[in-house]
Amino acid sequence: MTTGNILEVKDLSVAYGKVEAVSKVSLSVPRGSIVTVIGPNGAGKTTTLSAIMGLRPSSGRVTVDGTVETVPEVERMVVRGVNLVPEKRELFGSMTIEDNLLLGGFQRHRQGHRDQRDTMEEVYALFPRLRERRQQAAGTLSGGERQMLAVGRALMAKPTLLMLDEPSLGLAPLIVREIFRIIAELRRRGVSILLVEQNARAALQAADYAYVLENGAVKIHGAAQDLANDPRIIESYLGLASKHQERLSA
């Protein structure tokens, strides 16, 4: 480890054909912190996470725990302690909760680790609901339970950096609160978090530092608390009056 950052991204660019979806994005995640990337739909948030994880070809430099990953590859990133909870959860609906969790620990098993049962107990301790339903098919779960399973599956790889893509998407306020409580708990347990969210209010409350992505580029960045009080952010992303009204009257 050469710095206090678990992740450093420098000049990351991703193109779809001739269209540059992400342009020279640089960001870092200090160890033990929650960093969020907010921005409108289509800003390049998900593409950025996918590129860091090695799911999309990209240019630029990704450094994990002080080691440069010249061309990020998914399996290697998992081995390096980085894992992603994708926006669409991507669970195996016909498989049980327990089997979905075991799949999450597969890479560690291949590496010779035999702690999957212990890790699963830790996941169940975090999500008691999953323990109750462990023999149930994942496809029968509610939206909130599916999100919990997706996070639990990622935790089976014992990540030091967990990247979450829109964890609150499609969930009701009560469950969103629960998901963000769990994110805070993960940080307390030493997991660093890179959180992509459209729910800027919730993300800025949870995060230590924030980047605002627009049209594939970082427009503003700073301490989350400062951005939460930044008139530009309030106007564009928080819109207190309208959002608050909407949230409470939904």
Add this chain to the structure above:
Amino acid sequence: MNALRILSDEHQSLAAVLHAIRFMLKDIAAGKLEPDRALFQAMVHYLEAYAEQRHHPKEDRLFAILKTRTAQGAEALATLSAEHAAGPERIAALRRALADFTADPRTLDAFAAAFDQYATFYRTHMMLEEEAVLPLAHHALTPADWAEVDAFFAEAETDKGGEDFSALFDRLVECAPEPIGLGARPYAATR
């Protein structure tokens, strides 16, 4: 300045419970959901106890310091202070309507009306705080003020003698029906 984050976070929790009650009332009225009266009671209890025991004391401390720093926002602060004082009475009206509904399901409309009245009041109250007062505090308080407020909030957070609102919130999430919660189960059965 972590205090502002905590207050906003607490508003989100209260708003989430208001949203949940509103959703359940709509579904019950539409015949899609059987009422779980114990769950309603727990949610109304959360609105009352969390606001009165955890949330308002913090705001009252922050607002008291804010008053010493600026005359701006005096009208809003007076309104909020009066609303905090009237809070117990307003929630009591909601509790009475819920008690009536628990005794007689035919009073659902009256309970829904009482809830609407309370939710509108509390929504307006939180909006006034977030739009007029918290941004003012952000600019007007000194670093020493923030240190005092943050210390007070931190002490309040670690108060082990009070109710475990985190555990209560977990139970509400667990028992609330889909899609607002993890799926309906009788609240009383989770005790």
